Structure formats: C-alpha cells, structure tokens
Amino acid sequence: MFERLRTDILPGLVPRHAKIMVAVSGGPDSMALAHILWRYMREDPAREISLVITHVHHGARKESDQEVKLVQQMAESWKVPCRIHRFDAKGYAKATGQSFQEAAREWRYARWQEDMCEEGCTHLATAHHLGDQAETILYRLLRGSGTAGLAGIYPSKDSIIRPLLTFTKADIFQYCEQEKLPYAIDASNEQPVYVRNRIRLQLIPTLERDYNPRLQEVLGRMGELLRWDEDYLVQQMETAWNLFFLKGQDQSVGLKGEVFKEPAAILSRLLRRAAMLVNQERRGLGYTYVTKIMASQGKPGWKQDLPGLSVRITEEGIWFSKPQKREACAGGSLVADTAKPSCLDIPLVLGSQHKISGLGVEVALLTEEDVASSAAALDGPGYAVAVFSKDFLARTQGSLVCRTRREGDKIWFQGVGHKSLKKVFQEAKIPAAERSRYLLIASGNEVLWIPGLCRSGLCQAEPNSPKAFCVIKPQTGHYNLNSL
Amino acid sequence: MFERLRTDILPGLVPRHAKIMVAVSGGPDSMALAHILWRYMREDPAREISLVITHVHHGARKESDQEVKLVQQMAESWKVPCRIHRFDAKGYAKATGQSFQEAAREWRYARWQEDMCEEGCTHLATAHHLGDQAETILYRLLRGSGTAGLAGIYPSKDSIIRPLLTFTKADIFQYCEQEKLPYAIDASNEQPVYVRNRIRLQLIPTLERDYNPRLQEVLGRMGELLRWDEDYLVQQMETAWNLFFLKGQDQSVGLKGEVFKEPAAILSRLLRRAAMLVNQERRGLGYTYVTKIMASQGKPGWKQDLPGLSVRITEEGIWFSKPQKREACAGGSLVADTAKPSCLDIPLVLGSQHKISGLGVEVALLTEEDVASSAAALDGPGYAVAVFSKDFLARTQGSLVCRTRREGDKIWFQGVGHKSLKKVFQEAKIPAAERSRYLLIASGNEVLWIPGLCRSGLCQAEPNSPKAFCVIKPQTGHYNLNSL
Structure with missing residues (x-):
C-alpha cells in the first residue's frame, strides 16, 4: 500500500514545500494516513514537506478522551504540532440523526480551514477511503442526485487531498497491523442509526454478497468517470455564463x-x-x-x-x-472611491473602531457587551454587519484587517471550498477596474467578508458561543452602496 | 394517467401519420400501452395514426399459448394487424441466466425492427415503465457504468418510443382495472433467479422501505439529468472526432x-x-x-x-x-467505378445470380442447397459473403436489391439502433464523393449489408434456422477492394 502511495499517488497530490494539516480522529483510517504522510515526509527531507495534526474532541462520546490522548501521544512522539478542538454538541442538540452528523461534519471542515489559515498550511489531508466513496455515492443516489453528486468525493479539490480514496478499509487495517499502529474504534460508527452508517454496515455488504463482490471498486470507478464529465460540464457552463449573464x-x-x-x-x-x-x-x-x-x-x-x-x-x-425586497441599504457592498485605495490596510482589534479617512466609513469590531450597551451599535442607515466567532478572532488577533483586495486572496464557502477572489468578482460580473475598490475583511489572504457581496463559511459564530460584530458604518455620503 | 399521456406525453412522442408497431407480451404493461395508443388513435382520426401489434411467443413457458390468444383476440376485436413470432429457445439453450434473458431481448428487438421494415412502421412502442427504469439504472450501477449507462432507458430514441416510462407499475395496474383490460402474468418474472428480477423483486422494495419510499421517482429523475449530460457530451465528442480522426x-x-x-x-x-x-x-x-x-x-x-x-x-x-492481420481481400468493400452507379438497382431473388454489367461483379443470393452442391460457391479470391435469415428474406421477397446509396438509407445495429448511412460513411471517413460508389444490399431504405464496411443487426441467420447466402464475386479486376 505504501509503495503505491509513494510512487503513484502522493507525488501527484503533495508538491514540494507542502505544509499539510492532517485531520486525525484517532480511528484506523486517519492514524494510517498520518503515519503514511509522516513516513513520506521523513523519507526524503529534500521534499521539505511539513505536517500539522488537527483533532476534534467530540464530547458526545465517552471514548473521546482516549482518542485525544492517542492522537496527542502520536504527535508528540513524532514531534509534529497538534491542535485540539472541542465540538460543542450541546449547541447542535436540536439537530438529530443525519442532520446532526452533517452539522458536525461541516463544523469540522470549518475548524480545519481556520487551522490551516492560522498555521499557514497549504493542504488539508483527510482519510476518506474507497468505502467512504461507495457510501457517499450510494447515499446521494438514494436521495436523488445528478452527475455532480454521483461524482462522489474528489481525491483532490481546492486544497483538500484524500490520498487513501482508492484503498479499502481492509487495506487500511492491514497497514495498521503491519506498522503496529494503535487506533481507537468509534463505536457510534458501528451503530446503524444514521443513514450513512446503515449504508456502510448493511447495504454495501448485502450488495457485495448478492450482486457484485467488487461493488466498492465499481462505484469508485463510476465516481471517477462522472468527475471527468462534471468537471468538463462545469467548465463549459462557465464559458456560457460569461456569454449570457445579465446583472x-x-x-x-x-x-x-x-x-x-x-x-x-x-x-x-x-x-x-x-x-x-x-x-x-x-x-x-x-x-x-x-x-x-x-x-x-x-x-x-x-x-x-x-x-x-x-x-x-x-x-x-x-x-x-428574492421574493421580498430587502431593506434599502443594509448589506450593500462598500466601494471605496478614493484614489489609491490599495494602500488601505487597517488592523482590526476587538472593541475599537476605526475611521477610514477619505472613505467616509467607520469600521468597528464590537463585542457582545459593546452591542448590548448601545442599541444603535448595529443599527443605522446603510450599516453592514457580519457576526464572527469571537474565539476564532481571538486566535487570529492582530492579523484581522480591513483592506482592499490583493493578489492571492481567496474565500472559503461551505460545501464549495476555496474560491479565488478573482472568481468571486467574475461571477458577480464586477468589472475588473472596480474590484480593487471593494472593502473587505481578511486574515492573511483568507477573506472572511466582502460587505454586501458575500461572506466566508469560516469564522462563523455558533449558537451559544461568544460573538464579535464587525460593523461598517457610513459617515458621510462619500461612498457607493452597490447591490449584487 | 390517460389524461397526462394525452396532453403532455403522446403529442411529443407520436407525430401525425405515425404508424406505430406496439410490442405486446400480453402482460399488464403492454396491454395497457396498446389500449392507450388505440384510444389515442381513435380519439382523433385527424391524427391519422395507425397501429400494428407484434407479439413474441416464448415457447419456453407453458403460459405462452394463452398469451398469444389474449393478444390475438385483442387485435382482432380492435381490427388491428397482429404479427406473431416464435422465439427459438432451443437455439439459445447454451445461454443461461442473464445471458439467456439478454439474448432473448436482443432477438425480440431484431424481430421488431424487421417487422417495422416490412410493415412500413415509423415507430416502435414498448411498455417500459418507471420500475423498469429504476431496475435498469440499478443493474448498470451494480455492474459498473459511466454516465451513458446510468442515463438509463430513453423515452424516445431513434424510432423507439416508451410512453409509460414515467409511470409506476401501480399506475398501470390501476389503468388495467379501470379499463377492465385482461392481461397475463408472466410467472418467470416473479422468480428471483435472474439478476434483474432480484433487483426488481428484492432490492428495490428493500431500498424503498429502508431508505427512500420515492426511490423509483428519484432514479427516474437522475436518469433524465444524466441523459441531458450524456447527449451533450456525445455531441461535443462528435465535433472533436472530426478534428482528430486519422484514417x-x-x-x-x-x-x-x-x-x-x-x-x-x-x-x-x-x-x-x-x-x-x-x-x-x-x-x-x-x-x-x-x-x-x-x-x-x-x-x-x-x-x-x-x-x-x-x-x-x-x-x-x-x-x-486488430492484433492480427485479417486475410487479404475477403470482405473488402466494393466500390463501383463505373459512371452513373446510381442507376444500379438489381432485384435479388433466392437461388439466382446477377452479373452487374460494367462493374465486373456478380451478385448471387444462394440457398443452403446451392452452397452444399458447389464447394466453390462461397469461396474464391476476393469474394464477400453475408449470411442472412432465409425466413426474413422470404417475407421481403421481391424487395431485396443490390444497389448504391439513396437519400434516407439507414442501417440498424444491435445495441445502438438505427444510424443514417450518411453517419456510417462519415464515421468511416469515406469522402462524400466516393459514397455513392459503394455497393449495398437493402430492402426499402433498410440497408442490410455494405459489403466490406458493415453488416446490419437485422436479418441475421439464427442457429438451426434456414439460411441464405449473399455472395459478391469479382469477375474481372474492374473494381477496388477497400478496407475500412
């Protein structure tokens, strides 16, 4: 298995100088993945690959503490940095069954993207294998899907890589045994209460027994064929979009x-x-x-x-x-009409406000207390407001800025992944000359908010967690409010 | 059900003056389909639609005789012509399980196409419904397939129409009850011995119960989305083919x-x-x-x-x-190099041979007896031979000709359907100027053989059934033997 990864798969997924964030749950798949990437990194130092491990502590299960320990011990012995998150299961208590699983999944991806942003990682590696691929394709088939959905999981998309996607669970167990890797078994994965678990535990084995013993391989191939088709169709659609779009x-x-x-x-x-x-x-x-x-x-x-x-x-x-007209100005995009707006780069600190001279705009980053103490803090004509996770901002303290766009800017959307800002502006048909006049809130080249245009899936405030409010207030009439 | 068919579906599938061959097994689906088309035909005589019923007697089952009776009685009472075929199960005795089912299916389509050709029908109507669609898509999914396979059954392709494709089996039973239509139940359909039967009888009900009660509808929609994609991709491929093809x-x-x-x-x-x-x-x-x-x-x-x-x-x-070189001349295409080859139109009668003056070619249509009596009948330098079903030729007696191409010529391939001769020549990259110099054997505009180029799936001789041999013999050197 390692040999095939080393020669055929990893060279295509992991470029030189890659800094990879590996998502490790402590189960066999992710422990094997971390080990494989660690071997690959050490095998040839000239590759200059580095790793960071990230783990989510799912308070919901009692084994969670053991899993954290397992992952931390491994990271320590390998001298690889390790970040631990605690999933607030209570905050998602309303969601049940599949939707809870999905909420937890989306939550994890958002944290990982934030970790990458903070650690300067170039890639996120997840341990999806052929069984996950088959499960995903069948899950989408049963719920109804077109080519895009049936294309399944991508082995490499945006900055996420999945080196194990063509290997079976059996291959992975064998690798763990060979390399004497410890791992935890997530008992909740073994209970057929969630639809996906039932597909994995009941449907796939039945289909393999009664119809095709090579079902997983067959679905994996089908996914690849459909990814080829979908990628081409999307590219053709993009060309057509530019021909037909009307703003x-x-x-x-x-x-x-x-x-x-x-x-x-x-x-x-x-x-x-x-x-x-x-x-x-x-x-x-x-x-x-x-x-x-x-x-x-x-x-x-x-x-x-x-x-x-x-x-x-x-x-x-x-x-x-939209069926109803939205309020007059709220959330309009903010376009700087001063000269040289590209000089703009204002650090944002919690609890303070900054007047942007020449723009007639004030940018404030407020705490919940600030907001509670002043009824008008968020509410005024033409105000644009975004709610951020205070914890995330605390971790990026000092790197959050209000500025205009730069080369390499990107923004992350839930279920879509990263898009370059260029693409976002293109899709919104904003003329190239106007793009550098848009205000945005960013941390490094990770854009979190383009007021009035769109909001990143990162740094979103969760229910019952501390919030921070970014407010942009017009001070004079000296700017335009555009609607997308 | 009839209302939706009458207003939304049939007008798109059945043009005025259509002559429809309806394939009727005697089961509820095809009895309902025949009844619906007959109602649609009578409802508005201005449409000038006519029907022919075709039925295949599957000797393999004891209920077969009752089914024939049922279909014949219905056709008689409606005053609609009815053709009966007998499937030679013995000839396919070697094939078992799925391959027997497939062989029988392909045999039926070939007979129907021949019937259409003899009756001058414009369309063939089959009674596939939503359950068949779901079964087909799952069958292909389980065996491994790309977009083309997962696109499932087409509601209309070439000259075949399937008006019931979006209705469930339950809709059809309800229609039969409402209209008091008699029907036969094919007991072999109820036995989960064939893979397709198991999918229909076991897998689909399980998936509906455990995962999605609307599974068939969901798969039907998926099929439609994938047909859109596949049709577009094929069209794009055709354009690329013309750019890249090398002969x-x-x-x-x-x-x-x-x-x-x-x-x-x-x-x-x-x-x-x-x-x-x-x-x-x-x-x-x-x-x-x-x-x-x-x-x-x-x-x-x-x-x-x-x-x-x-x-x-x-x-x-x-x-x-091809890995091995084929023999020098056998089956080379015959290109007439005389002037005005389009005048060529030589009727072929069993047991006779015709010299084509100016072409240096002799065309013979021989019986098995002719061949048995002369060792050299089929074997000579540059001979091209095709084996036809003698029964089929007997039915088209007088209409079989050796000629060059005409507007509207088409040729039918197993698993593909009809192609225009224009397309066949295009794909073989035969220059337009040369196309009218190719000899071909045809009945009406149904081309059965283009010597050396390709052979229709129709009029094929079956094992243990009477054969006829069409032989084209060069008499002089006055023609070219081209290879595709």
Missing part, C-alpha cells in the same frame, strides 16, 4: 433570453447557478423547478414564485430575484 | 496526437469510439484500459496489446488496430 438591480441575477437555445446539460446548470447566487442554496434549484423553467422555453411574460426565489421572463431574458 | 491502413483507426490535450470527458469518449470501430465491442474499451492509455499522455513509442486490440502511439497520433 440586475436589487440583487437580481439574469440570463439573456438566448440561453434557452443551449443544450439541457448547460441550460440546467446555468439556471441552477443563477438561482444559487440569489437564494444562496447549495443546489440552487431542484429538478422539478429546473424542468418547469425549461418547459417555459423562455417565453416573455412567464413568471413563477418558487421557494425563496422569484423567477420572471422578460424580453431581455430570465431573471431570478 | 489508417489495414482497418486501423487513429487520432491525432493533440487529442491528449482534450479534457478527460472528451478524450475518454474519443478513445472508446476509436476502439469500438476496430474491435466492434459496444463499449469499445473498459475503464482500466482507458485510464492506461490516458496515463501514457500520448508519448510516441508507447504501445500496448489489449484484448482484441493493439494500441500504439506514433509521432502522428494514437492508433488502434
């Missing part, structure tokens, strides 16, 4: 009428993308609504109210907008 | 070296198509070999022998050829 007022997004002549594969993706920009839903638009809109054939006058979305077709094209 | 010698097919710069979705399809043209396999090339070739990155000098296929990369591009 509307009031946060509405339009596509030129000729879009209805596009083949269904492209048209359906364009409609989903446009809807997604307005309703902020990951899928954008379900199958039923996509087919409904396609059946309209683009006839001017057609309109339909969908959940969270209002769609209408005019002579110019098809328009997606 | 080789000795039946080899090549693609220019730059093809390796194409995205994986397109490159993999081009490689499969090229392989398919050489090895005549439906898939062309499996996943393992596709990835192997892609991993070569097109480096000249690379070569590999695959099953039934030899692949090599030269400075010019990548070449697919």
Whole structure:
C-alpha cells in the first residue's frame, strides 16, 4: 500500500514545500494516513514537506478522551504540532440523526480551514477511503442526485487531498497491523442509526454478497468517470455564463433570453447557478423547478414564485430575484472611491473602531457587551454587519484587517471550498477596474467578508458561543452602496 | 394517467401519420400501452395514426399459448394487424441466466425492427415503465457504468418510443382495472433467479422501505439529468472526432496526437469510439484500459496489446488496430467505378445470380442447397459473403436489391439502433464523393449489408434456422477492394 502511495499517488497530490494539516480522529483510517504522510515526509527531507495534526474532541462520546490522548501521544512522539478542538454538541442538540452528523461534519471542515489559515498550511489531508466513496455515492443516489453528486468525493479539490480514496478499509487495517499502529474504534460508527452508517454496515455488504463482490471498486470507478464529465460540464457552463449573464438591480441575477437555445446539460446548470447566487442554496434549484423553467422555453411574460426565489421572463431574458425586497441599504457592498485605495490596510482589534479617512466609513469590531450597551451599535442607515466567532478572532488577533483586495486572496464557502477572489468578482460580473475598490475583511489572504457581496463559511459564530460584530458604518455620503 | 399521456406525453412522442408497431407480451404493461395508443388513435382520426401489434411467443413457458390468444383476440376485436413470432429457445439453450434473458431481448428487438421494415412502421412502442427504469439504472450501477449507462432507458430514441416510462407499475395496474383490460402474468418474472428480477423483486422494495419510499421517482429523475449530460457530451465528442480522426491502413483507426490535450470527458469518449470501430465491442474499451492509455499522455513509442486490440502511439497520433492481420481481400468493400452507379438497382431473388454489367461483379443470393452442391460457391479470391435469415428474406421477397446509396438509407445495429448511412460513411471517413460508389444490399431504405464496411443487426441467420447466402464475386479486376 505504501509503495503505491509513494510512487503513484502522493507525488501527484503533495508538491514540494507542502505544509499539510492532517485531520486525525484517532480511528484506523486517519492514524494510517498520518503515519503514511509522516513516513513520506521523513523519507526524503529534500521534499521539505511539513505536517500539522488537527483533532476534534467530540464530547458526545465517552471514548473521546482516549482518542485525544492517542492522537496527542502520536504527535508528540513524532514531534509534529497538534491542535485540539472541542465540538460543542450541546449547541447542535436540536439537530438529530443525519442532520446532526452533517452539522458536525461541516463544523469540522470549518475548524480545519481556520487551522490551516492560522498555521499557514497549504493542504488539508483527510482519510476518506474507497468505502467512504461507495457510501457517499450510494447515499446521494438514494436521495436523488445528478452527475455532480454521483461524482462522489474528489481525491483532490481546492486544497483538500484524500490520498487513501482508492484503498479499502481492509487495506487500511492491514497497514495498521503491519506498522503496529494503535487506533481507537468509534463505536457510534458501528451503530446503524444514521443513514450513512446503515449504508456502510448493511447495504454495501448485502450488495457485495448478492450482486457484485467488487461493488466498492465499481462505484469508485463510476465516481471517477462522472468527475471527468462534471468537471468538463462545469467548465463549459462557465464559458456560457460569461456569454449570457445579465446583472440586475436589487440583487437580481439574469440570463439573456438566448440561453434557452443551449443544450439541457448547460441550460440546467446555468439556471441552477443563477438561482444559487440569489437564494444562496447549495443546489440552487431542484429538478422539478429546473424542468418547469425549461418547459417555459423562455417565453416573455412567464413568471413563477418558487421557494425563496422569484423567477420572471422578460424580453431581455430570465431573471431570478428574492421574493421580498430587502431593506434599502443594509448589506450593500462598500466601494471605496478614493484614489489609491490599495494602500488601505487597517488592523482590526476587538472593541475599537476605526475611521477610514477619505472613505467616509467607520469600521468597528464590537463585542457582545459593546452591542448590548448601545442599541444603535448595529443599527443605522446603510450599516453592514457580519457576526464572527469571537474565539476564532481571538486566535487570529492582530492579523484581522480591513483592506482592499490583493493578489492571492481567496474565500472559503461551505460545501464549495476555496474560491479565488478573482472568481468571486467574475461571477458577480464586477468589472475588473472596480474590484480593487471593494472593502473587505481578511486574515492573511483568507477573506472572511466582502460587505454586501458575500461572506466566508469560516469564522462563523455558533449558537451559544461568544460573538464579535464587525460593523461598517457610513459617515458621510462619500461612498457607493452597490447591490449584487 | 390517460389524461397526462394525452396532453403532455403522446403529442411529443407520436407525430401525425405515425404508424406505430406496439410490442405486446400480453402482460399488464403492454396491454395497457396498446389500449392507450388505440384510444389515442381513435380519439382523433385527424391524427391519422395507425397501429400494428407484434407479439413474441416464448415457447419456453407453458403460459405462452394463452398469451398469444389474449393478444390475438385483442387485435382482432380492435381490427388491428397482429404479427406473431416464435422465439427459438432451443437455439439459445447454451445461454443461461442473464445471458439467456439478454439474448432473448436482443432477438425480440431484431424481430421488431424487421417487422417495422416490412410493415412500413415509423415507430416502435414498448411498455417500459418507471420500475423498469429504476431496475435498469440499478443493474448498470451494480455492474459498473459511466454516465451513458446510468442515463438509463430513453423515452424516445431513434424510432423507439416508451410512453409509460414515467409511470409506476401501480399506475398501470390501476389503468388495467379501470379499463377492465385482461392481461397475463408472466410467472418467470416473479422468480428471483435472474439478476434483474432480484433487483426488481428484492432490492428495490428493500431500498424503498429502508431508505427512500420515492426511490423509483428519484432514479427516474437522475436518469433524465444524466441523459441531458450524456447527449451533450456525445455531441461535443462528435465535433472533436472530426478534428482528430486519422484514417489508417489495414482497418486501423487513429487520432491525432493533440487529442491528449482534450479534457478527460472528451478524450475518454474519443478513445472508446476509436476502439469500438476496430474491435466492434459496444463499449469499445473498459475503464482500466482507458485510464492506461490516458496515463501514457500520448508519448510516441508507447504501445500496448489489449484484448482484441493493439494500441500504439506514433509521432502522428494514437492508433488502434486488430492484433492480427485479417486475410487479404475477403470482405473488402466494393466500390463501383463505373459512371452513373446510381442507376444500379438489381432485384435479388433466392437461388439466382446477377452479373452487374460494367462493374465486373456478380451478385448471387444462394440457398443452403446451392452452397452444399458447389464447394466453390462461397469461396474464391476476393469474394464477400453475408449470411442472412432465409425466413426474413422470404417475407421481403421481391424487395431485396443490390444497389448504391439513396437519400434516407439507414442501417440498424444491435445495441445502438438505427444510424443514417450518411453517419456510417462519415464515421468511416469515406469522402462524400466516393459514397455513392459503394455497393449495398437493402430492402426499402433498410440497408442490410455494405459489403466490406458493415453488416446490419437485422436479418441475421439464427442457429438451426434456414439460411441464405449473399455472395459478391469479382469477375474481372474492374473494381477496388477497400478496407475500412
């Protein structure tokens, strides 16, 4: 197994000088992954690879303390830095079953991305294997999915790498045994209470026994074929997007009428993308609504109210907008109209406010106490507000700034991963000349908020955890409020 | 159900003046389908739709005689023509399990296509429903498939229409009850001995109970989304094919070296198509070999022998050829080099031979007795021979001709359906100017054989059934033998 990883897989996933954050739960998969990456790092120091281990303590289970110990001991003996997070299960108490699992999963990814940002890591490595791939594909198939969903887990996407994705659980157990690696067994994984657990523990073994003993391999291959297709289709859609996009007022997004002549594969993706920009839903638009809109054939006058979305077709094209008008100015994007805005780089410290001279804007980073003591702290004409996790800000203290864009800026979205700021601006059709006039809040090149445009999935405040409020207040009329 | 069919579905599938061959087994699905089409036909005579019923008597089961009766009685009372075929189960005795089912299925499609050809039908209607769709998609998923396979059954492809594809079995039973339609139950469908039966009888109900009660609907939607993608990808591949195709010698097919710069979705399809043209396999090339070739990155000098296929990369591009050289002339395509070959239209009658003046070619249609009485009947330098089903020829007696191509010519391939002759020539990269010089054997515009180029899936002789031999013999040197 290590031999195949060393020669065929890792060279393609891990470039020289990579600093890899390895997510280690303490189970066999992630212990094996950490060990493999550690061997790979030490085997040839000329590669100049370094590791950081990150672990999430799931208070929900009693074995959690043992797992933390296991991971910390390993990291210590290897002299690799190790970060521990505690998942606030109480905060997610309302969510049950699958949605709890999903919430916990999304929470972990957000923490890892924050860790990467703080540690300056280039990659995040997770221990997904072929069984996870098969489970994911079947899970999506059973819930209904198109090519994108059935494409399964990517072995490498954005900065996340999954070196074990083509190996089976049996391969991993064998590796642990060979290398005498200790590991913990997460008992909750063995209980068929969650849908995904049932797929793994009951459905896959049944299908292997009754239909195809090589089911996991077959699903893994199917995933790869569909990733090829999906990647190409998305690329073709992007080209078409630039041809058909219309920027509307009031946060509405339009596509030129000729879009209805596009083949269904492209048209359906364009409609989903446009809807997604307005309703902020990951899928954008379900199958039923996509087919409904396609059946309209683009006839001017057609309109339909969908959940969270209002769609209408005019002579110019098809328009997606929010069903209710949002309040006048709140959350409008802030565009600096002074000269040389690129000099702007204002450090933000909790509890203070900064006037940005020449911009007529004041930026404040307020605590809950600040907000509680003044009713007007967050509420004024044209104010833009984002709520951040105070803990995260505390860890990045000193690196949070209000500035304009720089080369290499990126922003992370839940379920999407990192996007370059360039891409975000492109998709919002903001002319290149205007882009450097947008204010943004960032830590390093990790952008957390572009007021009025979009918000990163990182540094989000969780229920019942300390919050910090970033407020941007207009002081004069000397700036523009644009709507996406 | 009829209302939705009448307003939403049938107008899109059945044009005016359609002559529809309905495949009726006597089971509830096909009895309902026949009844629905008959109602639709009678409801508005202005549509000028007509029906022909075709039924296959599967001698294998004892209920078969009752089924024939049921279908014949219905056809009689509706005054609709009805054709009965007898499936020679003995001839397929060697095949067992799934392969027997598949052989029977392919046999049925071939007979139906022949019926359509003889009756002048424009469409074939089959009674596939949502359960069949779900079963097909799961069957392909479990065996391993890409987008094309997971796209499932098409509601309309070539001349085959499937009006019931979005209705459940329960909808169909309800329709039969409502309309008091008699039907037979095929007991062999209820036995979980075949994989497909097990999927239908065991897997789908389990998945519906434990994972998603709307599984069939969800799989039906998935199929539609993937058909959109596959149709677009094939269209993009066709465009690329014309850019990269290289015609080789000795039946080899090549693609220019730059093809390796194409995205994986397109490159993999081009490689499969090229392989398919050489090895005549439906898939062309499996996943393992596709990835192997892609991993070569097109480096000249690379070569590999695959099953039934030899692949090599030269400075010019990548070449697919048969591993062994075929015999010198046999089966070479026959190209007329006389003037005005389009006047050619020679009726073929069993037991006779025709000299084609000016072409230096003799065309003979021989019986088994003719062949048995002369050892040299099929065997001579440059002879091209095709074996036809004598029964089929008997039914088309008088309409079989040797001629050159005409507008509207088409040829039917097993597992593919009809292709226009134009497309066949295009794919073989035969210059437009040369196409009308190719000899072919046809019945109406249904081409059965293009000597040396390809053979239709129709009119194939079955084991233990009477055969007819079509032989084309060169009389002089006055024609060219080309190889594809």
